[in-house]
Amino acid sequence: MTPTSIYRVMTTSLVLMALVAGVPIASAAQGTPAPVFAICGVIPSNSGTPLPVQPTMDAHDLADDEIEFDLLFIDLMIPHHESAVVMAQVALERSDRPEIRELAEAIIGDQTAEIAQLQEWRDAWYPGATEQPMSHLTELFNEFESGMMDMGDMQSGEMAGMDLGSALVTMCNAPEPFDLAFIDEMIPHHASAIEMANVGLENTVHPDLKELQLQIIDAQQTEIDQMTDWRAKWFISSTPTN
Numbered sequence: 368m369t370p371t372s373i374y375r376v377m378t379t380s381l382v383l384m385a386l387v388a389g390v391p392i393a394s395a396a397q398g399t400p401a402p403v404f405a406i407c408g409v410i411p412s413n414s415g416t417p418l419p420v421q422p423t424m425d426a427h428d429l430a431d432d433e434i435e436f437d438l439l440f441i442d443l444m445i446p447h448h449e450s451a452v453v454m455a456q457v458a459l460e461r462s463d464r465p466e467i468r469e470l471a472e473a474i475i476g477d478q479t480a481e482i483a484q485l486q487e488w489r490d491a492w493y494p495g496a497t498e499q500p501m502s503h504l505t506e507l508f509n510e511f512e513s514g515m516m517d518m519g520d521m522q523s524g525e526m527a528g529m530d531l532g533s534a535l536v537t538m539c540n541a542p543e544p545f546d547l548a549f550i551d552e553m554i555p556h557h558a559s560a561i562e563m564a565n566v567g568l569e570n571t572v573h574p575d576l577k578e579l580q581l582q583i584i585d586a587q588q589t590e591i592d593q594m595t596d597w598r599a600k601w602f603i604s605s606t607p608t609n
Contacts, residue, residue, distance in 0.1 A: 406456050407539035434507060436570040438493045440563070441485045443504055444583075447560055448478040448485075454553060457538040461545045466597060470590065474553075477586060481579065488576065512566050547602050550594045557587040557594075 455471035455478075462468055489496065541548030564580035571577045 406453065406535065407460055434499075435493075435572070436511060436567075437573050437576055438489065438496055439504060439507055439511075440567050440571065440576065440580075441489045441493075442498065443501075443508055444560070444563060445482055445485050445489075446501065447556075447563070448482045451478050451553070451556055451560075452482070453535055454538050454549070454556070457535070458545075458549050461538075461541075462549065464546050467546050467549060470593070474590075481583070484579065488573070492573065508563075508566070511570050544602070547598070550598050550602075554591055554594050557591050560587050561591075 452475050455474040458467055458471040459475075462471070537552060538549065541552075561584050564583040567580040568577060571580065
C-alpha cells in the first residue's frame, strides 16, 4: 500500500466509514435519508490532536510525469468529492434547516455515486496505476490548466476541497450560524469542481468521463445558485462569500 493509500485509509476511519458504506448510496438513490454519522464527535479541534497529514514522497518514488490526463482528473476528483460528502454528513449532523439537509442528502447521494463510477473507470482504464501524492497531482493538473484560462483560485496544492482533514475540522468547529459556515465552505468547493471539470472538457480522452464532467458542471452550478440565494435571504447582514 502506498503512503497516499495509507493516509486515505486513516482519514476515512475518522469519519466512521461514511465514504465507503454501501447504505448511503442505496438510500440516496431510493430517495430515503442517508444515515447521519457522528463525525464531529471523533474529529479533534484545532488545538487537539491533529488529523493525519498526507505523507510526502521522494522524487524517486514518483511515477513518470507523463500521466494521462483522465487518470490525473480521476485521482483529483475522487478526494474532492470525498470531502464534499463528509461536509454534507456534518451538515446532517448540525443543521436544522430542511433546505440544507435536503441539499446535503443530494450531495451525499450524487457524489458518492460519482466516486464509485470514477473508481470503476480507474480500475478498468488504468489497472495497477500508481497512486501519487496530492501535491504532485495538483502540480501536474496546473500544467494543463495554465494554457487555458485564468483560474487564479486553483493554485498548486490549494484546490478547494483537496484537504479532507482541514475540511472536517473547519466544518465541525464552525460557529453558529452553522448554515452560513456550510454555505461559505461549499460554494467555493463546488466552484473548484466546476473549474476542474472545465479543464477536463478540454483535455479528457474518454467520452464517458466528458459526460460526467458536464454533469458536474450543471449540477454543482445549480447548487451554487441555490446556496447563493439562501445566503442572501437568510443572512442579509453577512459579508458575501468569495
